[in-house]
Amino acid sequence: MSLILRVTKRRPEQEVSGLDPRMPRSFEEIKRHLMNPPVLSEAKPGEPLSLYIAAGPKAVSSALVREEGGMQSPIYYVSQVLKDTETRYPNLEKFALALVHFSRKLRQYFQGREIRVVTDQQLRKIIHKPGASGRLVNWAIELGQFNINFVPQTAIKAQALAEFVMECTFPEPQPLASHEIAQKEANPGTDCWKLYIDGTSTAERSGAGLILIIPEGFTIQEAITFIFKATNNQAEYEAFISGLKLAKSLGISKMIIYIDSQIVVKQTSGEYIVKDPTLAQYQAMVRNILEATPDITILQINREENSKADELSKLVQNTSDLASSVYFEELKAPSTERAEVLYIGSSDNWTTPYIAYLRDGTLPEDQYKARYLKHKAARFFLEDGxxxxxxxxxxxxxxxxxxxxxxxxxxxxxxxxxxxxxxxxxxxxxxxxxxxxxxxxxxxxxxxxxxxxxxxxxxxxxxxxxxxxxxxxxxxxxxxxxxxxMESYKEKTKLYFAKKAKTREYKAGDLVLQHTEASDPTNQGKLQPNWESPYMVKEGLRPETYKLSYLGGTEVPNTWPGARLRKLYQ
Structure with a gap:
């Protein structure tokens, strides 16, 4: 300041040639501005204050000002970095959230006076909406204790200060996640596939979730439900094996697998010893698959970082819970149980009793052997094409x-x-x-x-x-x-033709007539009777199938369909 004063005293305006006449006036304005810098003012008790709010993608800010003689003086300005979930709020909800945050931080200014929120957003509409729910209701209740009025913004004024503070608020750099650090150290390159897997087991259901991300960014999601009971570690191994099989079938040459199970990762790397016999079978299958695809990196991540795969593994109880882009699969037996197809020969062997039971329902006379056979036969089925x-x-x-x-x-x-x-x-x-x-x-x-x-x-x-x-x-x-x-189509076809069929039911002892065409196909003619004289129903073998006898009691050979019989009324 002293330098400027000395210059102006040493070189008066009349001695300076070629200067614009407006320059001395500008120098005077600069001196007055430097001598009276803008500072934060003090709010008077009960004085109404104005609040300007700005909201951006990562932060929100506000400026609290007082007006006196048509001039605005800043009292306080504050900013807030948004959390990850808050950054995905709609823009109008960000303004409402900012008002809630600043009412907490500037509580001493909000109490005992009127706060005029100057904004061009429909904050009044969203906060006092009758059908609001969730966080909006909680915000409205919290703000209801203050005397807040909303005023439309007609000029920029202190809004520029609020936006400037918001633009100068930067979120702190977040530390890399554990799997990102490992991936950076491994330097997988752009041609590396990523697979997130997770298995879950509860008393009601068990399942697995797989998320495969190809280098181009396309995502394949698969949910697997287990029909059998499995422990949590078995479910994790089933998810791991399913992911390895998927990678092998797609011919993936380089891939990183992210798992949140410490036991699976440590046992696969050899740091933990596998003591459980069932897990040992799973571990043997994993090693066999990894030997065929050696360029696979297995990393352990936190459960929070594997949330999407965890959600898929918990949505396997009902396929209607899944989106249309998610593939669904049912695993009927553990991967350690291999299904075998046996080709049956003509000679008798150990499969003969099973074939007789599956084909004709024949069981041994001994009750214990019959029960044992029925239990074991549930694992087999016959193919007949x-x-x-x-x-x-x-x-x-x-x-x-x-x-x-x-x-x-x-x-x-x-x-x-x-x-x-x-x-x-x-x-x-x-x-x-x-x-x-x-x-x-x-x-x-x-x-x-x-x-x-x-x-x-x-x-x-x-x-x-x-x-x-x-x-x-x-x-x-x-x-x-x-x-x-196909099964549904067969059932519909059966019901369709069953509606047209006229069922006839006969009891033992009923007298019936038999159609001539059924009893003697060779003895037919226009003058021959259509029905033969009476027979007696001996017994019904199954619906629409009967055994007949002559009136003298002699049994008629063969069985006869009910459609070829007619009841004789006397």
């Missing part, structure tokens, strides 16, 4: 007959076309094509060559291979759904 083969062959023959017409000798040339048509046509019962049920994806049909489809035009070999591998992994789920749809 004879009926399916016959239906398929009949469909192919009908297709050939339609294409051949007159020339029957050219069927070898037409057979490939019929087979392709059969394999690429969705079936009513399964709503899927046989080709997809066999290979996991739809075949390219000839019409796509002449009129290219969207998938043909946008074909990419690398993404196509990855997609095919993913579909093969999910093929069992598609087949299970097809089986369920």
């Amino acid at each position: 004879k009926w399916t083969v016959e239906v398929t062959n009949r469909t192919i023959l009908r297709g050939l007959e339609k294409r051949l017409e007159e020339s029957k000798k050219t069927w070898p040339d037409e057979l490939p076309k019929v087979l392709q048509s059969y394999g690429t046509t969705p079936k009513t019962g399964t709503n899927e094509t046989p080709f997809k049920l066999a290979y996991g994806t739809e075949a390219r049909i000839p019409v796509e060559t002449g009129s290219p489809s969207h998938r043909f035009i946008n074909f990419d070999e690398i993404s196509n291979i990855e997609g095919l591998k993913t579909k093969l992994e999910l093929l069992d789920e598609v087949r299970d759904k097809a089986v369920k749809r």
Whole structure:
């Protein structure tokens, strides 16, 4: 200041040539501003104060001012860094949150006076909304103790100070998570896949959650439910093995697996000794898979850092809880139990009693052996595809007959076309094509060559291979759904025809007439009677099937359907 004064005294205005006449006035204004710097003023008791609020992506701020003679003087300004969850609040809720924060910090200024909140936001509407719930209700109750009025903003004024404080408020740099530090040290590169897995076990259910992140950022989510009972450590191992199998099926060469189970990580690394026999079997399976895919890094993370996979593992009780982008799978038996397929020969062996029970319901006479056999037989089932083969062959023959017409000798040339048509046509019962049920994806049909489809035009070999591998992994789920749809279709068909059928029930001792066509198909004619004279119902074997006898008591050979009988009334 003294330097400026000396300069102005040494060089008067009249001695300085070429100066703008407005410059001395500017110097005077600068001197007055420097001699009276803006400082925080003091609020008088009971005096109304104005509050300006600013909200940004990471912080909120406010400026509390008093007005005197048309001038605004700042009393206090404060800022607050938002938490991670608060940064995702809607913008209007951030303003409401800021008002709550500053009413707590500046409580001494809010009490005993009117606070005028100057804003261009609809704060009054959101705080006093009748249908508000949750945190908005709590905020409204907390602010209700103060005399707060909302005033529309007509000029910037102290709003500039509030926004300046908000822009100068920076959140402190957050420390890296444990898995981020390990990943940074491992330096995986941009081609590394990431897999988050978690298993959970409760008294009601057990399951696992998998989240696979490919290098391009695309995420695959899978939820697995266990039909069997499992401990928490077994559930963690099941999730681990499922993740390793998924990586192996997709042909992943480099991957980092994040697990929150310390036991699984330490036992896999060799730091812990596996004493439990069941966990030892799981650990042996893990080592066998890791030997085939050596470039896999296993890291332990905190449970909070694995929250998404943990949520998936807890949503497996009902598939309706899952989003449409989440794949769902049921694991019916532990991974340590391998399902074996046995091919049955014609000679008698240890499987003969099981085959007799599964096929005909035959049990040993000894009650203990019968109970033991029924218990063990629950682990096996018979596969019989004879009926399916016959239906398929009949469909192919009908297709050939339609294409051949007159020339029957050219069927070898037409057979490939019929087979392709059969394999690429969705079936009513399964709503899927046989080709997809066999290979996991739809075949390219000839019409796509002449009129290219969207998938043909946008074909990419690398993404196509990855997609095919993913579909093969999910093929069992598609087949299970097809089986369920087939069973539902059969049941609907059965109910449809059952409505048209007229059931007849007869009791032992009833007199009935028998249709001539059923009793003697060779003795038919226009003048022959349609019904033969009476028989007596001996017993009913099952619904609509009866044993008959002559009136003298002699049993009639064979069984007779109820549809071919008519009751005789005397």
